[in-house]
Amino acid sequence: MPTIQSIAGELEPHPDVALVARVREGDVSAYDLLVRKYERQLFRIAQHITQNREDAEDVMQDAFLKAYEKLEQFQGNSKFYTWLVRIAVNESLMRLRKRRTGKMVSIDEDIETEEGSVPRDLADWAPDPEQNYNQAELAEILRKTIQGLPQGFRIVFVLRDVEGLSTEETAETLGLSIPAVKSRLLRARLQLRERLSRYFRRNKVLNESRSVK
Amino acid sequence: MTCKEFLTHLDDLIDGSVNPEMRAELQTHLGRCGHCEVILNTTRKTIEIYRSHEIYDLPSGLRDRLHTAIMDRCKKGC
Numbered sequence: 001m002p003t004i005q006s007i008a009g010e011l012e013p014h015p016d017v018a019l020v021a022r023v024r025e026g027d028v029s030a031y032d033l034l035v036r037k038y039e040r041q042l043f044r045i046a047q048h049i050t051q052n053r054e055d056a057e058d059v060m061q062d063a064f065l066k067a068y069e070k071l072e073q074f075q076g077n078s079k080f081y082t083w084l085v086r087i088a089v090n091e092s093l094m095r096l097r098k099r100r101t102g103k104m105v106s107i108d109e110d111i112e113t114e115e116g117s118v119p120r121d122l123a124d125w126a127p128d129p130e131q132n133y134n135q136a137e138l139a140e141i142l143r144k145t146i147q148g149l150p151q152g153f154r155i156v157f158v159l160r161d162v163e164g165l166s167t168e169e170t171a172e173t174l175g176l177s178i179p180a181v182k183s184r185l186l187r188a189r190l191q192l193r194e195r196l197s198r199y200f201r202r203n204k205v206l207n208e209s210r211s212v213k
Numbered sequence: 214m215t216c217k218e219f220l221t222h223l224d225d226l227i228d229g230s231v232n233p234e235m236r237a238e239l240q241t242h243l244g245r246c247g248h249c250e251v252i253l254n255t256t257r258k259t260i261e262i263y264r265s266h267e268i269y270d271l272p273s274g275l276r277d278r279l280h281t282a283i284m285d286r287c288k289k290g291c
Contacts, residue, residue, distance in 0.1 A: 028284070028288055031284070031287055032280075032284055035280060035284065036280065039271070039276060040271050043269065043271045043276075044269045047269040048269070057275070057279060060279060061279055061282060064287075065283060065286055068287045122248045122251050129258075130262055130266075138266060139267075139268045142263060142268045146268075157263075161260045161263060161264065162263050162264060182224060185224055186223060189259060189260065190220075193252070193259045196255075196259055196262070197255065200258075
């Protein structure tokens with residue numbers, strides 16, 4: 001008969017748990033592995049929020065240094081990565097605030113409150129529409145499009161869809177409720193879809209005479 | 214089901230978190246609404262494109278420099 005311990009043992013601990021434990025015991029090389037593992041993601045998140053390369057570099061460094069200093073405060077009831085992302089998001093918002101000379105910056109800014117409506121641009125896209133652009137053009141289109149989203153939608157989309165955090169982790173990281181994350185995610189996805197349609201639509205438009213119910 | 218009702222379940226459908234009954238209702242709507250089918254497919258594609266393309270790359274030279282700076286400071290106790 002399996003004991004409670006053996007059942008618990010079947011749940012594989014996240015590999016970061018052992019690395020964090022080693023860092024706490026003074027093994028800096030274990031932190032080196034954690035930094036290597038997450039530096040790209042943190043840089044991306046910082047760049048999406050600050051929209052400035054130098055700021056993103058600074059945020060990435062500061063977030064890792066702060067996490068190292070505060071590792072004792074890491075409770076272990078959330079994933080190390082989620083905890084790290086929360087530090088990077090806060091550092092990014094602080095950096096934006098500095099740039100705007102003290103003006104309050106929060107993830108709520110630019111959020112409209114009205115309900116989302118049924119999208120109007122209903123043109124289908126070409127199959128593999130990204131093939132019509134070279135890598136540099138495509139990256140520029142994707143950057144320009146996501147930069148046009150309100151900050152509060154952009155962060156939710158990036159954490160949830162690009163970086164793969166769960167709805168719960170995104171809510172915890174941003175200090176939002178789960179319904180707020182869901183609502184922002186839907187609107188972010190729809191707005192991005194609509195904006196990308198300008199570049200990716202087929203020439204042929206669906207039968208416009210069909211009314212939207 | 215109206216298009217607006219379909220939209221309220223769009224994320225759950227994309228994320229695979231709808232129950233079988235709701236999935237069947239959504240599929241029925243999709244079967245007779247080309248507009249919602251386009252919205253579903255192009256929204257899925259939007260997510261996939263952003264997931265699979267690196268738009269803020271960190272060149273390896275810069276990454277190594279930043280990495281070294283971080284680790285140097287950690288070794289000194291920050």
